Amino acid sequence: MSSDLPTGPEEANEALFSRFSINQQTIKQWSLPELVDGCAKAGVRGVGLWRAPVQEYGVAAAARLVRDAGLTVTSLCRGGFFTALDSKDRADALVDNRAAIEEAAALGTETLVLVSGGLPAGSRDLHGARERVADALGELAPYAADAGVRLALEPLHPMYAADRCVVSTLAQALALAERFPAEQVGVVVDTYHLWWDDTIGSQIGRAGAGGRIAAFQLADWVTPLPAGVLLGRGQLGDGAVNLRWFREQVDAAGYRGPVEVEIFNPELWERPGAEVLAEVAERFARHVMHAR
Amino acid sequence: MSSDLPTGPEEANEALFSRFSINQQTIKQWSLPELVDGCAKAGVRGVGLWRAPVQEYGVAAAARLVRDAGLTVTSLCRGGFFTALDSKDRADALVDNRAAIEEAAALGTETLVLVSGGLPAGSRDLHGARERVADALGELAPYAADAGVRLALEPLHPMYAADRCVVSTLAQALALAERFPAEQVGVVVDTYHLWWDDTIGSQIGRAGAGGRIAAFQLADWVTPLPAGVLLGRGQLGDGAVNLRWFREQVDAAGYRGPVEVEIFNPELWERPGAEVLAEVAERFARHVMHAR
Numbered sequence: 001m002s003s004d005l006p007t008g009p010e011e012a013n014e015a016l017f018s019r020f021s022i023n024q025q026t027i028k029q030w031s032l033p034e035l036v037d038g039c040a041k042a043g044v045r046g047v048g049l050w051r052a053p054v055q056e057y058g059v060a061a062a063a064r065l066v067r068d069a070g071l072t073v074t075s076l077c078r079g080g081f082f083t084a085l086d087s088k089d090r091a092d093a094l095v096d097n098r099a100a101i102e103e104a105a106a107l108g109t110e111t112l113v114l115v116s117g118g119l120p121a122g123s124r125d126l127h128g129a130r131e132r133v134a135d136a137l138g139e140l141a142p143y144a145a146d147a148g149v150r151l152a153l154e155p156l157h158p159m160y161a162a163d164r165c166v167v168s169t170l171a172q173a174l175a176l177a178e179r180f181p182a183e184q185v186g187v188v189v190d191t192y193h194l195w196w197d198d199t200i201g202s203q204i205g206r207a208g209a210g211g212r213i214a215a216f217q218l219a220d221w222v223t224p225l226p227a228g229v230l231l232g233r234g235q236l237g238d239g240a241v242n243l244r245w246f247r248e249q250v251d252a253a254g255y256r257g258p259v260e261v262e263i264f265n266p267e268l269w270e271r272p273g274a275e276v277l278a279e280v281a282e283r284f285a286r287h288v289m290h291a292r
Numbered sequence: 293m294s295s296d297l298p299t300g301p302e303e304a305n306e307a308l309f310s311r312f313s314i315n316q317q318t319i320k321q322w323s324l325p326e327l328v329d330g331c332a333k334a335g336v337r338g339v340g341l342w343r344a345p346v347q348e349y350g351v352a353a354a355a356r357l358v359r360d361a362g363l364t365v366t367s368l369c370r371g372g373f374f375t376a377l378d379s380k381d382r383a384d385a386l387v388d389n390r391a392a393i394e395e396a397a398a399l400g401t402e403t404l405v406l407v408s409g410g411l412p413a414g415s416r417d418l419h420g421a422r423e424r425v426a427d428a429l430g431e432l433a434p435y436a437a438d439a440g441v442r443l444a445l446e447p448l449h450p451m452y453a454a455d456r457c458v459v460s461t462l463a464q465a466l467a468l469a470e471r472f473p474a475e476q477v478g479v480v481v482d483t484y485h486l487w488w489d490d491t492i493g494s495q496i497g498r499a500g501a502g503g504r505i506a507a508f509q510l511a512d513w514v515t516p517l518p519a520g521v522l523l524g525r526g527q528l529g530d531g532a533v534n535l536r537w538f539r540e541q542v543d544a545a546g547y548r549g550p551v552e553v554e555i556f557n558p559e560l561w562e563r564p565g566a567e568v569l570a571e572v573a574e575r576f577a578r579h580v581m582h583a584r
Contacts, residue, residue: 124534126490159451161488162532163515168488196453196460198418223455227519240454242416 016289021046021074022277023217023262024053030273032057036069042277046074048217048260049107051100063106073109074258075152075215076100082136083117083129083166090132093117097140105147111214112144113152113188118163129166134176141184152214153177154188157196159229170194170203177212186214189250190262192233195221195241201249208253216250218243218288219263233263236283243287259288308581313338313366314569315509315554316345322565324349328361334569338366340509340552341399343392355398365401366550367444367507368392374428375409375421375458382424385409389432397439403506404436405444405480410455421458426468433476444506445469446480449488451521462486462495469504478506481542482554484525487513487533493541500545508542510535510580511555525555528575535580551580 022044024035032053039047047066054062054076066073079100084090097114104112116133119126137151144151155173156165167173170187177185187207194200207213220241222234236243247259261280268276314336316327324345331339339358346354346368358365371392376382389406396404408425411418429443436443447465448457459465462479469477479499486492499505512533514526528535539551553572560568 119532124532124537126488126534130490157451158449158488159517159521162513168490172490196418196450198422198460198464221454224520225451225517228516229451229521240411240416242418245416 016285017043017045017281019046019257019259020044020281020284021048021072021258021260022280023048023075023077023260024050025077026261026263026268026280027273027276028053029269029271032062033065034273036065036071038273038277039071040069042274042281044277044281045070046072046258046260048075048077048262049073049109050077051103054103054107059103059106063108067108072258073107074260075111075113076104076107076109077113078115078154079112079140079151080114080165081117082133083120084132085120085123090136094136094139097136098143101140101144101147101149104149110148110150111152111186112149113154113215115154115156116165116167118161118166126161126166130172130176133167134179137176137180137185141180145181145184150183150214151185152188153185154190154215155193157193169197170200170207174203174207174210174212178210182211186212188215188217189213189246190217190219191241191243191246192217192219192221195246204249204253208250208255211254213250213253213255213257215260216247216255216257217260217262218246218284219261231264231266233265235263235265235268236261236280237287244289247288259284308577309335309337309573311338311549311551312336312573312576313340313364313550313552314572315340315367315369315552316342317369318553318555318560318572319565319568320345321561324354325357326565328357328363330565330569331363332361334566334573336569336573337362338364338550338552340367340369340554341365341401342369343395346395346399351395351398355400359400364550365399366552367403367405368396368399368401369405370407370446371404371432371443372406372457373409374425375412376424377412377415382428386428386431389428390435393432393436393439393441396441402440402442403444403478404441405446405507407446407448408457408459410453410458418453418458422464422468425459426471429468429472429477433472437473437476442475442506443477444480445477446482446507447485449485461489462492462499466495466499466502466504470502474503478504480507480509481505481538482509482511483533483535483538484509484511484513487538496541496545500542500547505542505545505547505549507552508539508547508549509552509554510538510576511553523556523558525557527555527557527560528553528572529579536582539580551576
């Protein structure tokens with residue numbers, strides 16, 4: 001056993017899972033009460049939630065359910081989609097994002113994940129779309145700060161640049177976030193989106209030095225990608241990503257927050273939720289946390 | 293009509309298409325003789341070829357066929373796949389790449405396109421794989437130079453990093469190429485792979501200043517991506533890429549070579565080749581060459 005791990009099995013487990021969080025989408029076959037119950041049974045204390053299932057259950061009721069179970073909501077997904085050209089659409093997006101901020105506050109999480117949005121239909125102006133993201137952050141960041149919520153800008157893999165998110169690298173996300181105070185706008189470091197980038201180590205250092213790492217999310221990269229490339233994320237350890245290296249980089253950059261596992265994979269959704277959660281936890285211990 | 297275009301229709305056509313080249317894969321329903329014949333009928337003078345159909349026809353016979361038709365071979369695709377860990381596999385790759393260099397020389401093209409290769413099965417070491425690409429370039433570059441062929445390292449979209457090409461950005465490709473003389477190792481600028489990158493303008497400038505642009509290839513980015521993400525390239529003008537901006541950047545960087553259209557798209561392959569070639573030429577004039 002490595003010398004930097006606690007020696008007793010219970011302490012080891014405690015240290016391993018103190019930062020672990022399961023994102024709701026990873027086990028989306030579970031209803032919100034099933035998720036809360038399943039986490040309690042498995043000793044999992046952090047959950048990342050999504051707006052649609054929370055709204056369906058009722059925001060106040062969801063907040064109560066999670067709080068009563070002693071769970072921490074590590075993030076809420078997602079606001080964003082700021083890139084419309086039409087002014088009515090942009091105003092609607094701001095209204096929706098203010099609602100997302102209020103939902104995050106009600107759930108007791110500081111972290112609202114933002115997916116910026118893709119190119120408007122027929123547009124080829126990536127730069128303009130990125131500036132509209134900055135404009136929206138300027139509108140929303142003070143409002144979020146007043147609610148005790150930080151906007152967490154998530155760079156998505158470049159394969160989503162046209163239709164989902166014009167912010168494709170951590171460097172880009174940081175350049176946008178750094179226009180605002182660190183306590184108002186941070187970034188999400190997600191291994192699935194960023195693993196291929198040869199500058200990612202130095203960009204994680206930059207993010208950490210600026211106090212900008214608002215969330216750290218994990219999924220593995222597996223091929224072949226499915227049509228639409230949305231639901232092909234891999235279980236931890238099944239793919240190409242050096243997950244432990246990422247966790248060490250984020251730790252070395254000073255991040256001490258939750259480590260959230262967010263996998264979109266229909267194969268996981270077909271299995272019993274408790275079995276998936278146990279597998280994720282085992283993979284997390286083996287591929288993310290344990291020293292080599 | 294814009295003042296920087298010739299005024300007569302024939303001269304305009306001449307100027308528009310003097311650098312145009314059609315990559316064989318764009319119209320792969322055509323055999324090599326059909327391609328040569330179709331290009332002659334359409335007034336197209338440049339073709340990018342692939343090794344498999346050339347080998348099938350016979351390298352010497354293909355070289356003669358193309359030369360007799362007055363066509364220029366603008367590039368040969370492809371060498372590469374340098375990332376194996378097994379020494380026997382790596383030695384085999386070098387043998388195969390020397391053959392590719394000889395085929396390029398026989399066809400009279402200076403440009404051999406290299407797709408570097410992905411991660412070996414089970415490996416998560418992107419850095420190591422990239423260094424093995426550098427090692428192979430070191431082995432092959434002098435051999436290629438002796439044959440009058442330049443190695444053209446192609447960065448592929450990050451969605452191919454695991455299974456096809458560990459070189460994902462133009463900056464990375466340039467950092468590798470710059471270890472060698474510019475006349476031995478250049479880079480490919482392909483809009484499909486690089487369009488999302490917010491640093492691409494400055495990297496094209498860097499590539500041009502160093503005399504490193506060995507090829508300029510065009511395809512558009514359309515969504516949704518198909519399963520496997522290999523055959524989803526869009527016809528020029530159908531997607532998100534500002535093709536004219538790219539051509540202007542490459543021109544401004546001092547590149548004066550061929551502009552090759554390389555689209556992998558099964559819908560194009562189902563149509564008559566001459567119809568596809570005419571459509572590509574019309575799109576090229578409209579979306580790539582004409583001033584705004």
